[in-house]
Amino acid sequence: MTDAVTLSPQEARDLARTALMRVGMVEAAAAALAEATVEAELxxxxxxxxxHLTDYLRSLVDGRIAGKAEPLITSPVPAILKCDAMGGVAQHGFSIAREELASKAKTFGIAVFTVCNSYTTGExxxxxxxxxxxxxxxxxxxxxHAVLAGAGSRHPVYGTNPLAxxxxxxxxxxxxxxxxxxATALxxxxxxxxRSEPIPDTWAxxxxxxxxxxxxAAMQGALTAFGGSRGANIALMVEVLAAGLTGGNWSLDAADFQAGDTSPGVGLFVLALSPQLFADNFPARLTRQADRLSTDHNVHIPGLDRVKRQREAESAGIRLPQQLFDSISSFRRN
Structure with missing residues (x-):
């Protein structure tokens, strides 16, 4: 047995989509989640x-994800799209709404897409x-679900609550x-x-x-926020956007995404802006500024290598540990 399996991006998409459908997910949702999974690898x-796909597969088997869910998307006003994931996955609703969301943002300059009643959103x-x-x-x-201690708290009250x-x-x-x-991702x-390895004492x-x-012990306790109370305040801000505005569960009320048979029911908030309606030549200005920061001031600019990484991985393939490949391939409905 080899230690790893190398797949083309399309083979990787097929692996993920087939495994998800085998445990009861509808094809459209499986295709969306497979695409997001492969993009994260690339x-x-x-x-x-x-x-992380194994978490989705186990949750489909255990009932934390409604595999047959069809997102309900509404538009109460022209610049807003709301999606009830109905216990399914946010990637499905976003894939359905993406084209309309982009069109609305380009038409109005700004558009918002929200999701509630979702499983964890992945990358x-x-x-x-x-x-x-x-x-x-x-x-x-x-x-x-709550894993992060708030300012002044020793117990989890927020999720890891990321921003992109x-x-x-x-x-x-x-x-x-x-x-x-x-301070780090869960x-x-x-x-x-x-791996039975220690973690830095600033993480949890x-x-x-x-x-x-x-x-x-960290998983039984709580993660800590980056920057102390400042990071905890960011987590609270994210909580208001992602749970408060969307109607999703607050982190304190969300079920564990790894246990039980209940969806976390969390939220996703997406704000899209059309830069050309705010400032002329925005992409060119951003490129020049990012290059100046990087070249003249040695600033790391995040995301610049994403396209390069994707192109390299598309050529070299996606390398999965054999054990992970076998685990994904073996999932079946009970």
Missing amino acids: AGKPAVGFS LGWYAANLASEGLVALVATNS FAAPRDDGGILLIDQSSS VNIRAAAA VDQDGRPTTDPF
Whole structure:
């Protein structure tokens, strides 16, 4: 047995889509989630790629995701699209609404898309990058079940509550920021636990609120916010956007995405802006500024290597550990 399997992007999409449909997900939702999964891998983010796909597969089997759900999309006013995921996945609703959302943003200069009653949203940068590829500036926020301590709290009250921001350059690249409000993403804690490796003592606290290097104690305690109370305030801001404005569950009320048979029911907030209606030659101005920061001031500009990574991975293929490939291939409905 080899240690890894190398798949073309299309083979990887087929693997994900087939596995999802085998455990009861409708084809359109499976195709959307498969696309988002492969894009995460191509972008060099395997923790929210095929490793995370196993969470979706288990949740379909256990009932945390409604595999047959059809998103209900409404537009109460021209510049707003609302999606009730109906216990399904946000990627499905976004894929359905993406073209209309982009069109509305280009027509009105601004448009908002929201999702409620969803499972975890996967790679948040995927949503923002999709819109940036349409020439739009995007701000995206989501929440999850409570794993992050708030300012002054020792216990989890927020999700990791990430924010993603993307803007188009004029050279085909994008600026993309995708980061959680926590000092690290939950998937990194889980990965350390799987490897039985310690974590930095700034990442989490145990059940008694003490800093810990034990990833298992961290999962029983709470993650800490980046920058202390400032990061916790960002998490609260994300909570208001992603749960408050969308009608999704607050993180304190959301079910664990890894246990039980209830959907987390969380939210997704997407703001899309048409930059050409605000400032002339925005993509060119952004490109020059990003290049100046990078070249003259040695500033790391996030997202600039995303397209390069994707092109390289499309040529070299996606390499999955054999155990992960076998696990995904073996999922079946009970």
